[in-house]
Amino acid sequence: MEPVIVTRGLTREYEGGVRALRGVDVSVDEGEFVAVTGPSGCGKSTLLNLLGGLDRPTSGEVEIGGRRVEALSEARWAHVRRDEIGFVFQFFNLIGNLSVADNVELPGLLAGLSPREVRARRAELLESLGIGEFADQSPTRLSGGQQQRVAIARALINRPRVLLADEPTGALDSASAREVMALLREAHDERGQTIVLVTHDARVAARADRVLAMRDGAVASETRLERGDKTAVARLMQLEV
C-alpha cells in the first residue's frame, strides 16, 4: 500500500515556548484506519490540525498523496481540504442556520460538483447513515448522535482520500458513540476509507487497525490491532497509564 499521509520531524511550538509537537514521524497507508490516542495535552489534536492544514507546523514536513503540503498557501490548503480531506469534529461544527441538506451539500458545491450530483450524493449518504428524514431540518434540532452523523455525511460528500476525526464521540452518550464508531468502521470496511481518528478513549481507539499513542508531543508507541482482538481495549488502556 502507498502511504497517503506522511509526516517527518513535525514540530509545533506555540507562543510562550509551549511545544505541542516535538518531531513527529507518521505514515498512514491508503485505506488504513489509524487512531491517535493519549492523555489531554499530548499533542494529538495538534497533529490532526496540522494534517488538515487548519494549523501550520513550526518545522517538519507533511505529505498528502505524495505531495508536500506544509508550506501551501491558505487558498491551496483550502483546495486540498475540499478535494482530499474530510473533517469530523467533537462538537459537530454544523452551521445552525443551514438545513441538514445544505450543511452536507456545501463542500460538494464548493468543489464544483453539479447541484444534481450533490443532491444525489447527499441523499444517498443521509439514507445510508439513517438520517434521510431530517434533510430539511435544522441540525440544532437533532440529537448529538444524529448531528455527528450529519457531520460524517458532510465529511464524506466529496469522497475524500482521508477522513480526519477529532474526538468524534467525545460529546456523545455511549450508545450514540457506539453507533458513530460503527458508521466510521463501516465507511472504512466497505469503501476503503482512510481514517485518522484522535481519541482519548481506549474503547474507541480499539476499533482502529493501528493505534499511535502520544505523550508529550511525540509518538510514544505504536500498536497494530487484529480484528476481534478481545484484549485490545485492555492493552490500550495500559498504554494510557
Add this chain to the structure above:
Amino acid sequence: MARRSDTPPTAARDRVGALRAAARLARADLFARPGQTILTAVAIFAAATALVVTLALRAGLEDPFEDAMTATRGAHMAVHAGLTDADVARLRSLPGVVASDVRARANRQATVAGRTVEVGLEALPAADAAVDRPRLTDGRRPSAAGELLVERSFAREAGLRPGDRVAGGTITGLAVTTQQATYPRWDPGLIWATDVAGPERRVAVRLADPEGTEAFAAAARRALPGTRLAFTDWHHVRDTITDQTRTNALVISINTLLALFAVGFTVATVIGGRVLAQRREIGLLKAVGWTPRGIVALLVGEYLAVGFVAALLGLVAGAAIAPLLLEPMSSLLATPTPSALAPLPLLLALVLILAAVAVFTAVPALRAGRVKTIDALALGRGAGTGRASRAARIAAALRLPAIARLGVKDAFTSRSRASLTIAALTFMVVTLVAALSVEATFHRVIDDPALRAKPWDVRLEEPSALAATQGDPAVADATTISGFQVAGPRGELHARAVGDGFAAFPYAVPDGRMFARPGEAIAGRGLYETLGLQVGDQVTVRVEGQPVTLRLVGRHVEPDDDGEVVIFPAATLPEVPEPSAVIANFAPDTDQAAAARRLEAAAGVDAELPEEEVRGERADIRPIVLGSSLLLVAVGLVNLLATLLLVTRERARDFAIFKAVGLTPRGVLGVVNAGGAALGLIALAIGIPLGLVTYRAIMAAMSPSEGTDIVGTPGPFALLLTVPFVLAVTALASSWPGRAAVRVPAAAVLRAE
C-alpha cells in the same frame, strides 16, 4: 467586635464590590476587543458629528429672517425722503415708535466690476445703533474716511471682497442687513460709508407692535403732508427674502431631517447589535451571580463611557465641519452665519447621543437579561432555524454561486440587525436620490424658466428699451410686462400684465390653459386657494379703483408671493398700466451672454437672465446638498462596517467550518462581500422608489404652491449610478470584516465548545 464595626454595612459593601467588579468587567470587555470598541466609538463619533452639523443647520433654518432681524435690530418701517431735522424729529416721535435711527442716504452711479450700476450709499451707523445695525460677516468696520462696508449679497453678486476699491473708497468689510432684501432682487446694492451727506435721509424705526406698519405710514403721511415719502415695510423685505430662500431652506430641511433619522439608526444598530452579540457573556455573568438589572447597569455604564468620549470628539469635529456648510447656507438664506459653537445645540447633541446610547444599550440588554442562563450559555453553538431567509431563497432560485448564497444567508442571521442596517443604508440611498432629485429639479427649472414664472430669456428693468430690444438681431420676440397691486375680493393681490405678443411668452400652466385673449387670466395656486376659486371661474378685481372682470382659464406655476398672483394681457385693462420691464426671447442658437451685454448697453440697465439666476442658486446649494449627503454616506458606511464586523464575530465558528470544508480565503471574503451586497441591493430596491416618493411628498408638503409642479425626477441613468455607488460602499465596508473572517483561527475555534 472592634474589627466588625470597621466593616461597612453589608448593602454598601455589596455596592462597592459590584462597582469594582463592574469596572473591571467593563474595562476587560472594552480592551478584549479593541477593534470593536474603536468601531463603536467611531460610529458614535460619526453620529455626534453629523448631529452637530444637522442641529446647527436646522437652528439656522428655524426662522432665518427672524434671526437676521434680531441680529441687526432690523427696522419695522423705514421712511426715505428729503427730510429736515424737524421732519425727522416728528417722525421719530410718532406713536408706537420704540427706537429709531436716522442716516444720510444717496443713490449714485458707480463702476463695479467694469460696469456702471446704481448703488445706495448710506452713512455708516454707529456700532451700537438702535435700529438697522449692519451685522459684519467679513473683514472689519470702516474706521476712517474713504473706507466702505458693502452689503454681502451685493458684494457676492458683484464679486467684491474686502480690500477692493469701489465708488471712490476701499472696502474693509461685508455685512448683512434686513433693511432690504438680497441683491439683485432688491436693488440698488447697499454700501455704507463714513462720509455720506446730502438732503436725502432715511429714518428707520422699530415699533412696539411690529404689525402696526400701516398705521405708522398713515401717521407719517399725516405728520408730513406734502412731502413725498417712500416707505420700506419689514413685511415686504421678509416676503421677498422668504420667496427667494424658500426652495433652499426646503432642500436643506429635507437633508437634515434624513440625517437625524440616519444618526438614530446608526447608534441603534451599532450599540444594539454589539449588546446582542454579548448574550453569551451576559449568560455567564448571570451564572456567576449578576442580577439582570445589574447587567443592564453594567452595559449602559460601559457604553456611556465609550459614548461620552466619542461624542465629545464628535462635537469638536462637528463644530469644525459645520461652518463649511453654514457659511454657504447663511449666504443662501441671507442671514448672518450662525455659530457652530453655540452651547445649546452642542449640549443638545451630547444629551441626544448619550440618551440614544443608553436606550439602545438598555433595550437589548434587558432582552438578553431575560434569556435563561442555561440558554444564554448555549448560544453560539450554532443556533438557528435552518430555514432559508427570503433573500437566501431568492439567491438560490437565481442559481447564484454557493458563496453568494452563504453570504446572503449570513447577512440575515440576525434579522433585527439586518433590518436596521438595511434601514440605515436605505436612508443613505434616499439621501442620494434626494440629492439627485434636487439636481433634476434645478435642471428642469433651468431648462424651462416658465417654472419660475419667468417664461423669457432676458428681462430689462427699463420699459423704454422695448424698441431697442425689438431691433436687436438676436431677439425673436419682445414685449413689456407690468407688476402692480390690485384689490381683490379679500384684499390686495399681486398682478402682472403682459403686453402685446404675450403668446410668445407662455407660462407653465399645469391646470387649464394659458390666456389667449384680453379678459382671460391665469393665477397661481395660492390665489385659487385663498379665494376658493377654480379654473373656469370669474373674479373681479379693482385696478386704480376701476372694476375689471377676469375669467380664470388656467393655474400657472408661481413661486413668488405664495402663489397669490394673477396674470393677464395688458390689453384687458381700460387704461394700460405703465410697464415696469421689457421681456424678450432670443432666437435659437444665440450667444445669450453676448446678446444680453448688447441689450444692457442699449438700455443702460442690467439684464436679468433667469437661467443664470437658477444656475447661480444651484451652484450655491450644491456644496450643502453634497456635503450633507457625503456625511450621510459616511454614517451609513460606519454602520455597515459595524454590522458586518459583528456578524463576522458571531459567525466565527461558521467561517472556521467553511475553511475546514475547503472554502478559500477569497471565498470567505466573497461570503462577507455577498452579505454586504445583499443588504445594499435591498436598500437600493427600497431606497430608490422611497427617495423619489419622499422627495416629492416633502416638496409638496413644504411648498404646496409650487412644490409638485417644479419637482424633477432623476433620469434612469442617474438612478442606476446609485447601484454601483452603493455596492462600492458596501464592498469598502465589507473589506475589513472580510479580512477578519479570513483570519479566524479555524483550529482553535472548532476545538472550543
